[in-house]
Amino acid sequence: MTGKLNVVLTVLLVGCALSVVNARYQARHLFIDQEKLLQQQRQLEIDWAQLQLDQSTLGKNERIDQIARSQLDMAPLTPARTQYLTEGGK
Helix, strand or coil: CHHHHHHHHHHHHHHHHHHHHHHHHHHHHHHHHHHHHHHHHHHHHHHHHHHHHHHHHHCCHHHHHHHHHHCCCCCCCCHHHCCCCCCCCC
């Protein structure tokens, strides 16, 4: 009876040891995945800050005015170039 008990306890001990090894292996992989995700989060935060800076730069009136003049050949409106339309005949 003692021999069978020793075999059963040995099997349980080996099973528990394998379970601990498996748990540590999974914990290591989860930790590595967490670090990768944290790095990705940092990169996304940097990209977001850069996009906000680009948006504020691209939306400035001076830049829009410069593009309108250089690429679209637009000129500012002056009173001499203004044409007024009137409603006729009423």
